[in-house]
Amino acid sequence: MNQHTALRPATAMNSGHDPRILGTIALPGVAVALWHPAPDPDRQAWLDALPADRLPRLRQALRPQDAPAALRAACDAASLPDSPQRRALIGHIATLTELAARHLDALMVTLRVEVTDGQSCPKWHLDAVRARLLCTLRGAGTQFGPATGPAQVDRHQQMPTGSVALFRGRRWGAEPAGILHRSPPAIAGQTRLLVVVDPVDEAASC
Numbered sequence: 508m509n510q511h512t513a514l515r516p517a518t519a520m521n522s523g524h525d526p527r528i529l530g531t532i533a534l535p536g537v538a539v540a541l542w543h544p545a546p547d548p549d550r551q552a553w554l555d556a557l558p559a560d561r562l563p564r565l566r567q568a569l570r571p572q573d574a575p576a577a578l579r580a581a582c583d584a585a586s587l588p589d590s591p592q593r594r595a596l597i598g599h600i601a602t603l604t605e606l607a608a609r610h611l612d613a614l615m616v617t618l619r620v621e622v623t624d625g626q627s628c629p630k631w632h633l634d635a636v637r638a639r640l641l642c643t644l645r646g647a648g649t650q651f652g653p654a655t656g657p658a659q660v661d662r663h664q665q666m667p668t669g670s671v672a673l674f675r676g677r678r679w680g681a682e683p684a685g686i687l688h689r690s691p692p693a694i695a696g697q698t699r700l701l702v703v704v705d706p707v708d709e710a711a712s713c
Contacts, residue, residue, distance in 0.1 A: 516685025517675060518653050529610050532638060532673040538686040539651060542671040550599075551669070553592040554645050559698045561587045562645075563596075565620040568707045574604040574618055581620060596644075600702055603671060607640035607704035610673060615707035623690075623699045631660045631687040634676040636705050641688075642671040646699030651688035660687050 517538040521531040524543050532540040563581035578597040587593055600620065608616050621627070631654070641649050648666030651674070655661045666672060675684035 516654070516683050517679075518685040520686065526606060526671075529606055529640075529671070529673050532610060532675065535682065538675045538684040540673045541666070543667065544669060544671065546669060547595070550592050550595050551645075553590075554596065554700065557587070559622060559624070561585050562622045562698070562700050563587060563620050564622055565618060568615055568617045570615055571601075571605045571608040574601040577618065578620070600644075603640060603642055603702055604704055606671075607673070611638055611706050613706040617703075617705045617707050619701075619703040619705075621699075621701045621703065623701065624697065625693045626690045628690045629692075631658045631689050633684055633687060634674065634705075635678065636676040637678045637680075638673050638675050638706075640671065640673050640702070640704040641666070642702040643668055644700045644702060646697050646701075647691040647694060649688050650691050651686055654685050654687045658687070665691060 517536045519536045520539040520541060521528055521534075521537055522541040522543065524545070526542050526544070528542050529540045531537050563578065563585050565577060565581040567577050569577055575597055578600055582593055582597065600618075604616060604618050607613070643649060643666065646668065648668055648670060649672070650663045650665045652660035652663030674686070674688055677684075
């Protein structure tokens with residue numbers, strides 16, 4: 508492979524309903540791997556109806572196997588009562604943490620569970636990490652599209668609520684990513700619940 512070919516941006520997106528699709532982020536040319544889990548209408552209705560101050564918040568570097576305990580503590584701190592739905596939410600986020608660690612070959616990760624009502628990262632960008640897992644569990648999903656210039660996207664897509672993506676970042680390696688993403692514009696009265704997982708030594712704010 509010559510130098511010109513090696514520097515060609517990766518712009519492919521792989522999408523599917525099997526979680527193994529996330530592993531294709533390592534394939535040449537793939538900038539985004541997008542998994543669409545089967546919806547859980549009962550859990551979604553419960554989550555959407557929760558007051559914002561009952562949503563768990565977390566930012567912690569941990570081993571993937573320690574995610575359930577950290578998430579239970581975050582739910583307790585938000586005074587979110589124990590219930591089958593709470594246990595399902597904890598289990599789902601823990602699974603996302605394990606998947607990110609496996610596909611990014613990370614022994615530890617930084618797990619963030621964020622509650623926002625604004626546009627936290629409004630500019631089109633690549634994250635300052637090798638790759639990042641993003642999943643919006645409540646509210647509008649992350650927007651993404653092929654770069655047409657520095658911090659510029661002319662046509663974009665939006666992740667459905669509940670979908671899970673691995674995005675290549677600036678530190679991926681020799682093959683740069685050619686797909687940028689950003690937080691969706693804020694919607695009045697809507698609160699987002701966002702899960703972010705990074706390799707622990709590469710965590711970044713945006």
